[in-house]
Structures are given as C-alpha cells and as structure tokens.
Amino acid sequence: MSGENKNRVEFRVGGMTCAACQATVRRNVAKLPGVSEVNVNLLTGRMDLLLGGAEAVATEEIIKAVERSGYTAELLSALAGAAGNGAATAIAEQPAAATQRAEADSVIRSRRIFILSLLLYLPNLYLGMASMLGLPLPSFLTAGGGKGVQGLLQFILVIPILYLNRDFFISGTRAALHGAPSMNTLVSLGTGSAVLYGIYALFRIIAAEGGGDTETAHFYHTHLSFDSAAMLLVLIRLGRTLEAGAKRKTTQAVRQLLDLAPDTARRVEANGREVVVPATELRPGDTVRILPGERVPVDGAVIDGNSAVDESALTGESIPVAKGVGDAVSTATINGLGALLVRTDKVGSETRIAAVARLVEQVAGSRAPIARIADRISGWFVPIVVAIALITLTVWLLSGSSVEFAFNRAVAVLLISCPCALGLATPVAIMVGAGRGAQLGVLVKSGEALEALSGVQTIVFDKTGTLTMGEPVVTDVVPNAAVYDTDAEAVFLRVAASLETGSEHPLAAAVLNYAAAAGAVPRSLGTVQALPGAGIGADLSTEIVAELGLPSGSTRLMAGNARLLCDTLGADQTNTGTVRDTAGTSSTIRNAAIEDALRRAASLAEEGKTVLFFFTESVYLGLIAVRDEPRPESGEVIGQLHDRGYKLMMLTGDRRETAVAIGKELGLEPEEIAAELLPGDKVAVVRELQAKGDKVAMVGDGINDAPVLAAAEVGLAMGAGTDIAIETADIILMRSDLHAVADAFGLARQTFMNIKQNLFWAFFYNLLAIPLAAGVFYPSLGIVLSPVMGAAAMSLSSLFVVGNALRLRRYGRSRYEGEVSKMKTVELRVEGMSCPHCSGRVEKALNALPGVEATVDLAAGTAKIKYPDSVTREQLIAAITDAGYDVV
Template identity: 40%
Template sequence: MTTRQAPAQGVEQEHRVVELSIQGMTCASCVGRVERKLGKLDGVEASVNLPLESAVVRVPATVSDQDLIDTVVATGYGAHVVHPDHPDGDEHDHTPSLLGARLVLAAVLSVPVLLISMVPALQFANWGWVVFALSLPVVTWSAWPFHRAAVINARHFSSTMDTLVSIGVTAAFLFSAGQLFADPTLTQHAGMAGMDMTEHSLYFEVAAVVVTFLLLGRFLEASAKQRAGDALKSLLSLGAKEAHVLRTVDGERTEVTLPADALIPGDAFVVRPGEKIATDGTVTEGHSAVDTALLTGESIPVEVGPGDAVTGATINTSGRLVVRATRVGSDTVLSQMGRLVSQAQSGKARIARLADRISAVFVPVVLGIAVLTFVLWLVLTGDLDAAFTASVTVLVIACPCALGLATPTALLTGTGRGAQLGILIRGPQVLEDTRTVDTIVLDKTGTVTTGTMAVVDVVALAAVPAPDLLRLAGAVESASEHPIAQAVARHAGGPLPETRAFSSAPGGGVRGEVDGVVVTVGRADWLERHGIRTSEAQATRFTAAEDAGRTAIWVAVGDDVAGLITLSDTVKDGSAAAIARLRRLGLRPVLLTGDNRAVALQVAAAVGIDAADVRAGVSPEGKVDAVRELQAGGATVAMAGDGVNDAAALAQADLGIAMGSGTDVAIEAADLTVMGNSLEQVAQAIELSRRTLRTIKGNLFWAFFYNAVGIPVAALGLLNPMLAGAAMAASSVLVVANSLRLRSFGR
C-alpha cells in the first residue's frame, strides 16, 4: 500500500494517498460511478483510471482502507489495495487470457451461425434449432461480462455501455427464440422454402456476431492497454536484484551477496564492470564511467569517482567501484520515478472531465432513443421486424467504449514513453499547460551551460612564464573547494608542489606559500588587502577579459602582479540545437543568470538567444520577479532550472521544468522533470506533452464523431446490427491504436 502524508487543504487533519486496483470496469460510465461513490465518503478525493484499472484516492485519517474497498464493492466492482512499486501484472495478464477464451468460443460458434442464417444453400431442415443451440453459449457464457455488469448496475439503478450491449444482444436472441418456439416448424424446410419472411425473422446471427465483434474489440483493447502499461512495469523492473556488500570479519573486508532490497543506508557495496548499481549512493573508491541511459535517456556514459553521486539501476561500464548507499527502497530515484509516472497516469486532465460528464448521461439518453426509435418505426410503418432491428442497432452502435478510452490510453502511452526517454510528467494537467506556453525562461548555469568552470587562457604580465604561473596558482588553489579554484587546479595538472600557510576568503581569493614564495590568487580587492596593486595597463587587460564574457582572476607572486587567468562556463553540447527546436515549437527563449551581462550575452549569442531576451545579474529572488514580470506582460511562462535557487521560480512559472541532474527541491517544485542534463530533453519533453495532448484531442474527436453519425444512421434503419457491432469494436481499436503511436515518439 502507498501511504504518503500530505497536508489537507483547509482541513486540520493529515491525509494519505492510497492506490486501489479495481476489477470489473468497462467504460467511462463505470469510472464516473466509482469516483462519485468514493467522493461521497467524508474528505475523500478519488481519481479513477480505466486502462490501469486503478484509483488513486486521497484519504483522511478517519477513513480506513477497508472503507474504501467496501464502497467500491457496494458500487458493483472488485477492489484491493496495491503498492505502485508492484503492479498487479498477473491479474492484468489474466484479463486478456479470459477474454481470449470467450472470444475463441464465440468466433468458433458464430461463424456457422452466420453462414447457415445468411446463405440459403447451406440451410437444411429445421436449421433454426441448430442455430439456436449454437448461439446459446455465445449469448450466455461468452457475453457473460456484459450481462454481469448490466445486472450489477441495474441493482444500483444505473447503466453503462454494458447495459446497452446486454439489452441489445438479449433482445435479439429472445425475440428470435420466441419466434422459433411460437412456430417450431418455422425452419422445417431447407433454405428459405416455406418461411414467410414478411412475418417472421430470426436474429440469432445478429446476437452471436455482435458479441463476437464486441469481444474482439475488448480483447484488443485489453491487450493494447497491457502493452501501454509495459513502460511503467519495465521501469520498475530496472533495478538490480542483488548487491555485493562489504562486511568486516575478523578485521578483514569480505564481500557478502545480499538481495538489493536488503540494503540499508550506510552499507558499502562493490559494483564490478557490467553490473547494475544496486541503489542510490556515493562513490567511495574507484573511477569508472556509468551508463545512465536507462534513467536519463542519454547515451554518453558519465565519468564518476570518489565523492560523486550515482543512481540505482544505472550500469557500471568499466572500473570497479565501491559505493556507499544513501537512499534505499522507496526513497531511490527509480522508485520516485515509478511513483511519478503512476500518479500521472492515474490522474485526469481537464479535457477528460468533458468525456466523463457526457458518459454520465449518455447511456440513459441512448436507451431513450432506442425506445423512441422502436415506437416511431412501429407506429409509422407497422413493421415489427424493422422497428426491432433499428432499435437494437441503436443500442449496439452507441456503446461509448471509444469515448471512455480516448484520454486514458493516450495518457498511459505518452507518460510511459516519456519515462523511457527520461521525461517525467507530474500530472495530466501538465499536458494542457504545455499547449498554452509561449515563453521559456532558461537558467544559464547547469541548464544552458555545463555549470563547470574551465580555464580558457593564462596571461603572463611579468617575468614569470605562463606555465610556471599556472603551476604556482594551481598549487595554492588546490587547497580550496571553490569551483573556480578547482578548475584552475584541474587545468594545472599534477603533481603540484605543497602549499604552506594557506588562507582564503569567501568570494575573495586564496593565498599561500609555494616553493618559498607567497602566491596570491583572486579578485582585485583581495590583492589590495595584501598590499598588492594593479597598474592601469594591467587593469585594462583584466577588464577586456571580462568584457569578452569570461571570468578573470589575478595571480600575484610575492608583492607583484604576475598575470591573470581567465575562465568560462562551457555551453552544453546540443544547447544551440535545443533552442532552435524550442523556437520551432513556438516558444520565445529568455536567458536568466546571476552572472554579469557580458558573460550572459556571450552564452546567448552562442546558443541563439536574442540579446533583448537576456536577464543578467539576477538574484534567486529576482528570478521569481523576472517570471512574474513576463507573466504580467501577458506571457505564459515555462521555466527550466536545476538548482535550489531555481525552485521558487519553477513554482511561480506556469510550467516548471526541472533538470534531473539538479536538486531534489527543484524537482519537487517542477511540473516536468527531465532526468538527464541536456537542454535538448527539455524541448523533447514539451514536444512529447503536446503530442500526447493532440492524440487525446484526436481520440475524443473521432469518438464523438462516431457516435454523432452512427446513432442517427442506426435510428433511420440504414445500418445492420452486425455492421454496427463491427463499427463499434473498430472505433475502440482505432482509438487505442492511435494512442499506441506515441510509443514511437523520439525514435
């Protein structure tokens, strides 16, 4: 069971979220009934998903899990509590299997029924009784799911699409049986000889073939829904099954193989080349490249070493690693992804509410139309057979299967495909938000750029040669944890000489003794604090470097300035292509950064952002103000960022997009999360969201169009009931097949 604490809105009590597996739902009307019944419990909010056959229910402490189950059972459906990390795969697999058995029996028996009834040359003496016997198992056992659901709904004075199917099939069979029993000699002659077709008609073939077509449609739907849910199942099965945990025995470290779910935070475990990392953790020993494609969708392995964080289910490609577990079980990134995907698939977009509202009144209206059709045909023509045929056809063709499947199948497939690509859509409402977004604000550092400083140039301004200058600066900087200091030390290489008498100041610089000389590295005011002054010519060189969009630091040896080192944050590969793709999607990119304007303009020029759309020198609070300013100007704003200082702006934006390489707080504040660190994935996420929404709209259009056209045609008597059953099944399969096209997105 999933139990997540969340503050209730406007209520003084805690709520939890429970996921239920629900059996027996067949259409949008079923979904609406379950939601309404659960919603009548005090403080309960429910969102029911038809393809997943599940409900996500927000429950106060006063309502137990058993209360929820009892309510669903009283509504006419089965239910039990499940854990989202362990989907009911076996149960869902059983559904297509049982439907398949019913379908096979119906098909085997319906074919001879159809041929005997429709081809006079195949008819023999008393063939009607044979057709009656062959049809009986089809309209009883094969059609049992329709009848059972109709009876359960009738007990609650309600109706669903199963009501339409059950009434139509039962009416056709009983009408035919009544004709045959009233006149046992009706089919005593071979062929049509002796049978007065103006007074009597048998519809056994209609009842049998309609059941077969509807079962075929439902079987294909169940199979398609099962395939659409495979993305989530495969995601949750990515984790390693075992871990090689290090234990100290008699003073020696030994490896003990344990199930991965037995790990606890603090355990150290070994990951050999080619093995999956068992859980989230931090590397303590070794260097390697880790393939993160399973979670992020990025094909290039990431280099890791001591101190680097790694994620469970990713693959160690080369060296041996020792990892200390930091998050296990349901706290891991993989489990969090599974929960996000499951919650998104179980939610409802605003557009889906329209289908639900229509479905709630659709079936009673159709029943009324069927009765009215029968009465009008009988009154206007006096033809009982024609009246019966038209009314049954209305019942059959009106089944709103496609309407109920239009939204959830597209949502299920789209979010599942997103998970495979490392894109997490927090909820279905996000799809509609992406449609209206016209401006995207991009945080520079870590989003457009790598966020890692790199040395661009070493400029010698005195007698100390540039290589020696870099070596001295690298030695003293190696004692600092500042990103700029680490970039200089990394560029200097090694081994570096020892530094003595080290001192530093945050935002100022570092100072220490190297090879008998004092080396001072940092900003101008740091040098001045130690009595070192720069000349006007040197200051001009420094200013020119910063105006070029680089970060510059002074290096002094002894009491004199010896040179300067320039650094820059490198633009990520693919950022320029991603910006171009965002523009093609109709979005205006805006660059937001705390760096100086020269640096920001240089990055903007490199990736194709207009200078007028650059906001530089912006504080974390200023990022929120920048988003609000754009919104006040009429823009609908998306914000992409990866740091703690981006969280407030992500929450303020109409659509927040977190880079998965960033912080947990940024991801929590966002609507969309891309698990990689490529800006290209941001564009891909927006495109996938919009494609999924277009698929939902297309599905709804065809579902409405089908019913709007089919019902009048059936009422006018222009459609055979068998063709109506085939058309109804085909419409459902068409909707599901259209949704499954999303599985090819990004390929």
C-alpha cells in the same frame, strides 16, 4: 488528519469499461469526508486518492463507496507524506507490479472466453444460415418442418455463450441499478433484447408449427435472433480482448523499466566469498560485485574498480558514463568492461528506477484539464443513448415499419455508441507519452503539467548549469601589484582562497580548485557572510591580517561584483576616471588601480567571463576572471526552439556584458537576455512575461531556482533525478543534456495533438454512427447498419483511439538509435606498463573521457576502447601519454 499531513492511497478498481464507469466511481468516492482529491484511470484500472482534511476515512469506507457504484476495489499501496513529492515510500504492494499482473490475467481470461464463445457460436451460425443457403442438416432437425427444433437448439447453444460473457450483464445491470449506466449496460440491453426477442420468436414458431401455419413459422424462423445475439457477444468480446491487449502496450514503458532490474546479484560476504542471491534479499550496507556486461542490482556507491556504465535506462543517454571509487551507480544500468564493487544504499521500491516507474504510473492516474470535456459528457452519455434507442424504436413503429426493423434499429443504436473511446482518448495518450518520455529521460509529474507544457509560448532559461556546463574555471588572475611587495599572484591567491573557503557558490569552487593547483593554502576566516546578489564578506582579526599580508588596519575582506566594489570603495562605476572622497564630492583620480580593474573587467566580460573583485573596506586587492563554458549542444537546441516558434529568455546574475557575450555564442539576441539579476528579480521577470499574456516555462537546475520554477506555468529541472529537483519542478530532465528540453516540448506537443485527434474521433464517430444506426439516412439514401455491424464499429472505435496513441512510442526514436551506432572500437598497444597499478592508471585515464569505455590487458599490453564520435583518436592517445605511458 491535518491539511499538512496528507496521504496518497492507490486502489485497483475492477469492472470499469467506459468513461461513464470512471465518472461514477470518481463522483461517489469524492463525496467521502476526508477525500481531497480523486483520480480514476480507466486505462490502468487504478484510483489514486489524496486523503486529508479534518476527518480521516478508512480504507473499508472507500472500498464500500466503490462497491456501491457497482465495481470492485482493492488496496494497492499507501504513500505516506506530502502528495506528489516523488520521494514517498510504498508501504504496501508495488502498484505497477500488481497492476501488470491484473492486466496480464485480464487479457488471458478475455482471450479464453473469446475462443470458447467463438467455438460455441459456429454451430449456431450454421443452423441460422442452413435454411437460407440450403446447407445439409440432420433429419431430426428437419422432420415436421423442423423450425421449432432448430430454434430450440439455437437457444440451447446460446446459453453457454451468455454464461461465458456474464460479466457484461452483471456489470451492466449493477451499474444501471446504481443509477450510473455504463457501456456494459448498453451491451446488456442490446444483446439481452436480441435474446428475449429470440425467445418470443421461438414461442411463435412452436405455436405456428403446432397449428400447421408453416408460413408464420418460416417468417419467425428467419427473424430468430439467437445467432445475432451470439455474434454480438463474440464480436464485443473480440473487441474487448484486442482493446485490452492494445491498452497493455500503452503501459509497456513502465513494465520495461521494472523488468530492467536484475533478478539476482553477487553479494560479497564478510569473508570475501561471493554468493549469488535473489536481488530481493539485498539490504542497504551489503556489498555486491558487478561483472562486465551485467546490470547493476542496487543503488549504491563504487568502493572499488573503474568502468563505464550505460545509464540509458534512466537518462535516455546512450553514451556510457565513467565510474570510479565514490561514484554513484543506479539499479538497471549496465556495467561496461570493468568489474565494480558496490556498497548498497537503496534496494527495491526505494531505487531510482522504481521511483521513475511510480512517477510514470502517477501521471497515468492524474487528470489533464482537457479530459474534463470527456468527463462532463460521460456522465449523461449512456442515459441519452438509451433514450435515443427508445425514441428510435417508437418512431419506426409509429411510421409503420415492422417490429423487427424497428427493433434492429434500436439495438444497433445501443451497440454502436461508444463511450469507451471518450474515456480512453486522454489517459491512453498521456500514458504512452509519459512512458516514452521516461525512456528519453523526461519525467512528467502530472497530466496537467504535460498539457501546460504543450501550450507554452515563452521558455526562460537559467544560465549557470543549464545553458552552461555549471563547472566554471579560472581564466585570469590579476592582483593589484601596488598592494604586494613580492610574489603578488601567489599571495593574492591565498587571500582569495581563504575567503572563498566559506562559500558554497560554484564560482568559489572554481577559485579554490585553481588555488589548490597553484599550491595556495587557504587560511580559515571563520564565518563568511553572503551578500545576496553582490558577493560575500568576512570580518578580519589583526592576526589574520598579518598572516595573509593584507594592508595594516584592515577589518573586513570582501569579494563580489563591480557594484559591491564601487559601493564599498566609493568609486563611480559609470565613470572610471572619478572617485568620490569621504565627503561625497568628486575629485581627481586617487586610485588608478580601480580604474584599470573596471576597464579590465569590461574587456573580460566581453569574452563571456565573470569577474570577481577582492578588496578590504579601504583597499582594492585584485580580480579573478572565471568562465563557465556553454554546453556543447546549447546553441543547437536554442536554434531548434527558435525554429519551432518559441520566444526565449536567458536569466543570469552576471553583468550585462558577460551575459550578452555568452548569449551571442548560443544564438540569443541581447533583448532575449536579462542580466545582473538579484535572486528575487528572476521571479519578477517571469511575472512580467505572464502579465503580457505569455504562458511561461522555466528551465533550471532545480536547486537554486526553486522560486522561479514555481512561478512559471511549468518548471523543468535539469536535476539529474535528484530529490530536490523532483520536489520542485513539474518535469524532471534526467539527462544532463539540453536535447532533453527540446524532447520535452516536442513530446508534449505531440501528445496533446494526439489527445485532440482522439477526442475528435470519439465525438465525430458517435455523432455520425448513432444517427446511421438509428436509420436516419435510410429513407433518403437507403443506408442502414445492422446490430452486428454496430457492435463491430464500436469495437473498432476504441481500437482506433488506442492505436493512434501508440504512435507516440516512436517519438524521437531515430535520433537516439543513431547515437548508439556512432560508437567506434579501437585497440591500442601501450608501452611502459609493468604492474596492475599501471594498467589501472591507463584504464582510469581513458574511462575519464566522456562516453569512453575501455579495458586494459596488462599481459597483452593493449587497451580495447569503445568511444563515441565526440572523442577523437588523438584524445585517446593523449589520455594515455598524460598518464605516463606510450602508445605504439
């Protein structure tokens, strides 16, 4: 298997209970040839492998390596292709679904064992407390002293509890035999020691009663530890049950994502008949009908109908998006008030919602660098605890304490120590944070990226399509009147459109849209060459020159910035009153049109407009000004990030004046703007910031900014979930809304603050609890913990870590809940509609407004409309009147 051909394989690992288990599995599997990366997640019970290198490794070898570590393994899926590209295809069972079933089964089984253990423990507790509290007992238990009979009955009652909880002993013993003791090893040693001591005490009771030594029999009866062993197992099982339930809540976001996909769909057969079928039976190419209020069952394209679709499941954006013929719809989104006919493109594990769920699960399986602290400790934590327990036992015995006191101190040390909290501290917070991020439309590709984001000091934004709408429009057309005899603007527009037809730049689209609206018909020029950082150009034939009305003798047509204009026509950009002659010496002005154009361009740039100059190799033809409006929320988000202490920078290829004007509107200072950049210059700006010691995040569209996204410590792509964005960036922002940027940085900071809190608690707990259990403070303060209290504290420690992480589920909730409440409803009476075509036009016009969801009743002559605060009633009325109808 070559380094370029790597496969990602996922396994479910059974039996892991603490960080030591996780470290052992990772260490043993990493030794296998052909394994280049191993991530083991204690929280989800999953192991994620990246296989590559010269030697291939079979699935059976991986499973055997896990089994040699003392655990079980089961193949979940194999993802073919380059690792981590987010576009791989599952060729086995969907990991999320399999893991969820295993989690649910585990919680149910653990709960049943706890209930049965508790019921069996209660009579044992009664027997243990009866003599101390004077509780009544049957006569056969008190005849002849009865201590031996009572002890024997307690032993018999503890046996089924030991059997029910045998997984602790099997797992703990197996881990110890493999040289990697785990939390279950500590539980096994603690409870097993209690049972063995109880058996020893029982023999002493029987012997004492046989010899008539009632005092000795009474002494050992009070120290029978069968009820303590039973209580320890019941408490630990309760803790594990609660922990499993709490951990399951941390994966709730993934389950909710997958549960959003509908189970059935309305498939339209070739004869037009609708059949309700399981969604799993749908195939690409099938046609499905989605009625108002239904969830979309597939990824596909609308082939008939108009509606507004709630895409909050994917993007976190609560405002519905207008959909019409040709528009894409995604699985799990909710159709609005209009019926849609959709052609199926992707189903099941190929859909966007499944890709999002996979990505969240991959994050949970990845390791953040901060987790290495716990990893280093977990490998030797359990052996050290066992050593401390033995030292505790020895020291108390040598100090003259009773065997019972020394034994209880050692058992308390074994049971109170908690490597579980260490193992859970990082993955549980990352899982909850990544899940919450997915709900907000922020997809994190790895724990490492999330940690890097939390430490960023400088945020660099690409301007076009990120801080601005990315939909430039033409605002000014200024032809050189001296070149054209008549109808200068129309002729010039045709020339400009002919050249821009061969370009894919967003500014070219703006020129072409404007020309089309003006009725200008472009002429194909053949191959158009891109001039990086400057513009475009095309060679001209004599026929094309004549047809477009260009100056006779022209051989090349170009469009670009002032630098390209001046370099081509010999003008001095810094002194518009001077041009250079062909010999390169200065002379008086020969072309007043160029001087006027440069002066005009400077004025337009101060209005935030980008100017395109059009010219041949010898003649200036005119200019077109284009403006890309800032996103409505850009200024607000820039202000928020400034307030949080981030340094900001905007990068653009626009001329300095244009960039400064846009930046001023957004709240950016001139020194926070880098303009007139060539494609390679953006990477240089990021490198320069990094050289100053800053950790840099780059926010771009994920398509044109790939090099600079890769150069930054963290790349965030506003790619609306496109494959190219998922391929390039570390974090994908599914919403076309800059609030998602603020959410990403805020969530990253909160997540890693949460991890640090968890790690502090895990370390602090063990540093305090182990000495307390060992009796270090007993001589001076008289404080000591019993084994039962130690077991309870151990369980509570893990629950604290999980509960603390679950707080991340509330991040950003109030703002998004508020957005939903801002939707208003109105019914308007529309006159002039006479047929379904008319009502369709009105409905389409209304649904084209952002966030508007409308349905038109032709018979009643009304339009029922839901709309957000950002849309006014006047805009609704204007949309209807523009469509050719009246509102009463």
